[in-house]
Amino acid sequence: MKARLTTAVLASAFALGVTLAAPANAKVEGDTIILGSAISFTGKYSTNGIHAKNGYELGVKKINEAGGVTVGGKKYKLKVQYYDDESTPLRTAQLLERLVNQDGVKYFLGPYSSATTKAAAPIMEKYKVPMVEAEGASRSLFNKGYKYLFAVLSTSEQYLASSIELAAEIAEKNGKKASDVKIAMAFENDPFSLDVRAGVLEDAKKYGMQVIIDDKMPRDLNDISATLTKVKALKPDLLVLSGHSKGAATAARQIKELQIDTPMIAMTHCEAAKITSKFGEATNDILCPTQWAETLSYKDDLFGTAADYDKLFKATYEGYKNVPYQSAQATAAVQVWADAFERANSFDVEKVRDAIAATDMQTFYGGIKFSEAGNNVAKPMVLRQIQNGAYNVVAPSKWASHPVNWPRKAPTN
Amino acid sequence: MVLVAAPVFNVQLLLDGLFIGATFALAAYGLALVWGVMNVKNLAQGDFVIMGGYIAWWLGTQGIHPLWGLPIAIVVMFAFGWGIYVTIIRRVIDKDLFTSLLATFGLAIVIAQLLNLMFGPEVQTAESDFAIRQILGVVTVAEIKVLAFVLCGILALAVVIFMKKSRMGQAIRATAQDPRAARVMGIDTDKVYAFTFSLNAAICGAAGALISMIWVIQPFYGISYSIRSFVIVTAAGFGNLPGVIMAGLGLGVMENYSGFVLGAEFQQATVVGLLLLVLIWRQVQQRKLRQVVS
Numbered sequence: 001m002k003a004r005l006t007t008a009v010l011a012s013a014f015a016l017g018v019t020l021a022a023p024a025n026a027k028v029e030g031d032t033i034i035l036g037s038a039i040s041f042t043g044k045y046s047t048n049g050i051h052a053k054n055g056y057e058l059g060v061k062k063i064n065e066a067g068g069v070t071v072g073g074k075k076y077k078l079k080v081q082y083y084d085d086e087s088t089p090l091r092t093a094q095l096l097e098r099l100v101n102q103d104g105v106k107y108f109l110g111p112y113s114s115a116t117t118k119a120a121a122p123i124m125e126k127y128k129v130p131m132v133e134a135e136g137a138s139r140s141l142f143n144k145g146y147k148y149l150f151a152v153l154s155t156s157e158q159y160l161a162s163s164i165e166l167a168a169e170i171a172e173k174n175g176k177k178a179s180d181v182k183i184a185m186a187f188e189n190d191p192f193s194l195d196v197r198a199g200v201l202e203d204a205k206k207y208g209m210q211v212i213i214d215d216k217m218p219r220d221l222n223d224i225s226a227t228l229t230k231v232k233a234l235k236p237d238l239l240v241l242s243g244h245s246k247g248a249a250t251a252a253r254q255i256k257e258l259q260i261d262t263p264m265i266a267m268t269h270c271e272a273a274k275i276t277s278k279f280g281e282a283t284n285d286i287l288c289p290t291q292w293a294e295t296l297s298y299k300d301d302l303f304g305t306a307a308d309y310d311k312l313f314k315a316t317y318e319g320y321k322n323v324p325y326q327s328a329q330a331t332a333a334v335q336v337w338a339d340a341f342e343r344a345n346s347f348d349v350e351k352v353r354d355a356i357a358a359t360d361m362q363t364f365y366g367g368i369k370f371s372e373a374g375n376n377v378a379k380p381m382v383l384r385q386i387q388n389g390a391y392n393v394v395a396p397s398k399w400a401s402h403p404v405n406w407p408r409k410a411p412t413n
Numbered sequence: 414m415v416l417v418a419a420p421v422f423n424v425q426l427l428l429d430g431l432f433i434g435a436t437f438a439l440a441a442y443g444l445a446l447v448w449g450v451m452n453v454k455n456l457a458q459g460d461f462v463i464m465g466g467y468i469a470w471w472l473g474t475q476g477i478h479p480l481w482g483l484p485i486a487i488v489v490m491f492a493f494g495w496g497i498y499v500t501i502i503r504r505v506i507d508k509d510l511f512t513s514l515l516a517t518f519g520l521a522i523v524i525a526q527l528l529n530l531m532f533g534p535e536v537q538t539a540e541s542d543f544a545i546r547q548i549l550g551v552v553t554v555a556e557i558k559v560l561a562f563v564l565c566g567i568l569a570l571a572v573v574i575f576m577k578k579s580r581m582g583q584a585i586r587a588t589a590q591d592p593r594a595a596r597v598m599g600i601d602t603d604k605v606y607a608f609t610f611s612l613n614a615a616i617c618g619a620a621g622a623l624i625s626m627i628w629v630i631q632p633f634y635g636i637s638y639s640i641r642s643f644v645i646v647t648a649a650g651f652g653n654l655p656g657v658i659m660a661g662l663g664l665g666v667m668e669n670y671s672g673f674v675l676g677a678e679f680q681q682a683t684v685v686g687l688l689l690l691v692l693i694w695r696q697v698q699q700r701k702l703r704q705v706v707s
Contacts, residue, residue, distance in 0.1 A: 044534040044633065189678055216678035220637040222536075222628045225429045226672025226680065232551060233422050249536035250629050257545055258425075259553050273536065 027106040028347055032077045033069065035337060036105035038095035038120070040112050043087025048272070048326050049112040052135050054317050055330025056080050056109055061316075062302055063334065069341045078338065085111055089119035096123045105129075106349050109333055112326070114138035114156070114192045117149075124148040130353040132340075134333040135326060139195045142373040150356050150374045152332045152365065156192055157199025158381040159289045160240050163266035164203040166287070166383060166395045167238045170264070170406050179208035184236035184262070186227050186251070188243030189216040196242045196268060212236055221246050228258045241267040248273035256282035256411045263407030266383070271322060276389050282411035286386050287404075292325040292365050293382060293393055295401055302335065303364040332365035425552045426669045432558040432627065434665020435565035436620045438658045440638055441645035442569065443616035445657050448646060450589040450609045451506055456517040459638030460524040461614050465490055465621025466630035467528055470539040479539035479626050483564065486618035494614025498607045506606060521635060528632035539625040561623040568619055572612075573654060585609055637681070644684055648691045 027034055037056065040049030060078045063069065068077045081103060085092040092111050099105040100123070108124065110117055110133020117136025121144070124131045130148045137156040141149060168178035183204055187197040194216075204211060212234050215227045221243050228251075231239055239262040241251045248267055252275040255265065270276070270288035292298075294310035303309045309331070313323045336359055341347075344355035360369045360378075367378030383395040385404055392402035444458050455461075468489055469482025501520060505513045543556035576582035587595040588605045596602050620638075624630060645664055649656030664684060671683035 043529070046529075047533055047535065186677065215672075215676045218677065218681055220634050222631070222634055222637070223433065223668075224672075224677060226426065226669045227677045229422055229425050229429070229669075230673055232425075233419055246536040246629070246631055249538065253538055253629060257553060257555050259545065259547065278538065278540070 027104055028076065031068075031075065032079045033107065033341065033347075034103075034105055035078060035080045035107045035109050035334075036096070036099035036103065037080055037109040038083045038085040038092045038099065038111055038116075039109075040087040040116070041082075041084040045087040045112045045116070048135070048324070049087070051324045051326040052112045052330040053082065054313075055134070055327035056334055058313060058316055058327070059331035059334030059338075062312075062331075063338050066302060069338045071341050071345055071347065076341075078334065080109060081105060085116055087113075087116070089116045092116040093119040093123055096120055100127045100129060107337065107352065109133065109330075109337070110135055110151075114141065114195075117141055118191075121146050121149045128353075129349055130356055132333045132336045132356060134329040137195075138191050139198070139375075140191060142371075142375045146374060148353060150336070150359075150370050152336060152368050152376050152379075153291050153329045154379055154381045155375050156195035157202065159196045159199065159268050160242060160266050161199040161203045162289060162381055162383045162395055163238065163240060163264070163287055164200060164207065164209070166404065167264055168207045168209075170404070171237070179210075181207070181209045181238060182212050182234075182236040183209055184213035184231050184234065184239045185211060186213070186215045186217055186224060186239075186241045186243075188221060188247050189218060190244075193242045193244070193247070193268075200240055217243050217247065221250050223254070224250055225254050225258060228254050228260055231260055231262060232258060236262060237264065238262070239265045241265070242269070245269045245273040248275055249278065252279045252283050252286070255286075259411055261410035265408060270386065271324065271391070276386055276391075280389075283386050284388065285405045285408035287394070288384050288386065288391065289381050290325055290384055290391075291379075291381065292328045293384060293391065294323060295393055296366070296382065296399055298362070298364050298366045300335070300361075300363045303331075306364045309364045328365050332363050332368065335361070335363050335365075336368060421549050421551055422673075424549060426673055427666060428552070428554060429558075430666030430669040431662055432562050432665070433668075434662035435562045436623050436627070437638075437641050437645060437664055438661020439565050439568060439620040439623075440617055441642040441649075441661050442572065442654065442657050443613035443620075444642040445646045445649070445653075446585075446609055446616075447613045450585055451502075451606050453502060453506060453513045453517070453610075454510070454643075455613070456514060456639055457521040457524060457635070458613075458617060458642045459635035459640070460521045460528075461490060461494075461617035461635075462621040462624065462638045463528065463630055463632065463635045464493070464524060465618030466539075466625035467532060467537075467621075467632075468618065469622035469625045470537045470630060471532070473539040473625075479541055479622065480560075482539065482625070483619055483622045486622040487615045490618025490621075491611045491615040493618075494611035495607055497614070498610040502610055503603070503606070521639070525632050525635055532632065534632060536629045536631045537625070538629045539622075541626045555627070558627050561627050564623060565620075568616070569654075569658065572616065581605075581608055640681075641684070644688045648688055 040046050064077045068075045083095040085095055106129045108131035112135040114136045117133050132150045134152050137153055139155045139157050167181050171178050171181050187193040213230055248269040256279050266287035275283045294306050296306045299305040310323050314320050339361055340352055340355040344351040368376050369378035371377045382393050382399055384391040385394045394400050394404040440462050447453050447455050465486040468486040469479040472482040473479040505516045541557040545553055545555045547553055584600045584605050588602050592602050645660040649660040668680050672680040
């Protein structure tokens with residue numbers, strides 16, 4: 001009787017122990033480390049959300065194939081647990097809570113877009129769990145003092161700032177002063193694009209350039225002909241635009257239609273909007289910033305060069321003509337995790353977080369080193385120009401593979 | 414100001430405004446029809462437009478010239494409208510205002526999400542491959558825009574003649590005046606409603622097909638066309654076709670001017686602001702007519 005009671009007590013104590021221990025185990029199941037991510041498989045961010053997921057998966061696959069991550073002398077595999085956030089920030093926050101509370105995940109990869117990352121950051125702070133994100137570039141993510149958010153990509157205010165520098169260089173080469181340059185700007189009225197605008201304004205001010213048009217475009221951006229007519233009337237030296245893919249598509253279409261002859265045009269999201277295939281020659285000589293290009297000479301031991309990554313990605317996933325930088329940076333985020341686990345040599349969340357903060361590595365995607373605020377300060381934004389339908393790196397000069405075409409050939413009919 | 418110094422830019426703004434205003438007027442006319450005849454305020458109006466756009470664009474990707482998308486969009490959207498009437502609108506038509514608003518709002522969300530699932534969230538544009546002409550030195554006119562303008566005119570004319578001359582058109586107008594009397598006279602009002610709603614969907618489809626060729630479309634752009642249609646119909650009053658056309662064209666031109674003068678961020682605000690002015694002005698006008706009944 002007594003023996004049976006003891007067994008029962010022991011059994012229930014054991015059961016209780018297992019229940020209590022469950023969340024702690026869930027983040028590392030057997031020899032697998034689980035990373036969590038709520039990312040967009042449906043809704044308006046779905047295209048890029050899936051690009052990012054493919055990037056994560058390729059990173060995980062390659063790291064696992066190379067033997068995995070060594071922690072405490074033991075090899076561990078990586079695995080990502082996903083939820084679909086339906087492209088809504090509210091859902092991102094809910095799902096991350098669920099990953100932390102119900103699934104016991106303690107290590108996170110980011111969602112896609114600044115808006116959803118903005119919803120994610122406070123959750124990470126609340127539970128003191130680190131997130132390495134690759135797809136939220138808004139600088140407002142990095143001025144709130146977040147301690148658990150790290151980003152491998154360049155922040156949004158750097159996106160088009162390099163075009164200002166290039167415009168200044170060209171002006172001086174032509175015997176003019178940088179302060180003579182007149183700029184026209186059109187940015188979508190959303191957090192990301194306004195960040196890009198802030199960076200442009202800052203750099204324009206540095207050179208004393210004049211901003212003669214400063215339009216903010218609405219969210220349902222299907223017509224900017226009024227703004228472009230203004231550009232025609234006021235003849236700026238540089239036109240900068242940003243409004244995600246829809247802005248790029250609308251702008252490229254109407255630049256062609258209104259035959260805008262500004263000598264230099266820079267805009268974001270050229271590739272995502274596929275403007276070269278849609279609008280052909282009219283897009284020649286447009287400048288497009290990018291986080292990463294496969295022609296850059298970055299490299300690491302796992303993937304080799306940027307070009308090697310490009311090849312591997314295309315071989316792994318069907319239907320990609322170009323590898324989106326969204327995928328490359330997602331892969332880099334997984335590399336940061338693997339590196340941090342090994343350096344921390346522990347699964348203790350705080351130790352791993354500190355290891356991430358101390359990251360200083362070279363990858364095929366570029367250097368990664370986080371500032372106090374969590375953004376990557378080791379990798380510059382590069383500027384490419386569409387030259388005969390191909391994207392060639394033209395600035396900064398250290399990475400340039402082709403000289404810049406200036407003035408731009410205006411589309412004619 | 415630039416517009417005074419270089420008056421030629423007025424031509425550009427005016428033309429662009431008129432060209433796009435014509436498609437607004439078309440979509441708004443459909444709304445006026447449904448609103449006036451059935452008293453249903455169709456919040457999915459803009460999504461019907463976008464659907465028409467996707468039909469033309471999709472045919473374009475299949476190697477069929479998007480201009481052929483125009484008649485096809487009209488036919489497909491007519492059938493779609495009939496289906497929606499039978500499944501949804503018939504059930505809410507005699508309910509209160511709120512029910513029909515909710516039902517069509519739900520419909521708008523479903524259409525946008527379905528388009529997103531089918532075609533993805535990217536911005537699309539149907540290439541018509543027409544030339545772009547230059548007039549007066551700096552003014553550019555895309556031939557497709559002129560063509561779209563003319564087609565809008567033809568379609569509007571066709572609808573007017575249809576409403577005036579055909580039996581169905583007469584039945585629609587009779588039902589709009591007094592549905593009960595129309596029923597007494599032997600008009601099958603249910604069929605009239607179904608036809609009106611389908612006709613509206615077809616008109617929207619046509620407008621959408623044109624918009625996909627002159628602008629860009631995206632699954633979630635419907636709402637802005639719904640808003641514009643409501644603004645136009647509210648300003649012009651339903652049953653007032655010349656008013657709707659004028660308001661539509663005026664809206665297109667105003668949008669372009671306010672975008673030029675005030676900046677793109679004020680483009681839509683101006684439109685709604687203008688609506689407010691029209692409503693206040695009307696109120697004042699009508700107050701003069703109002704009398705105390707003792």
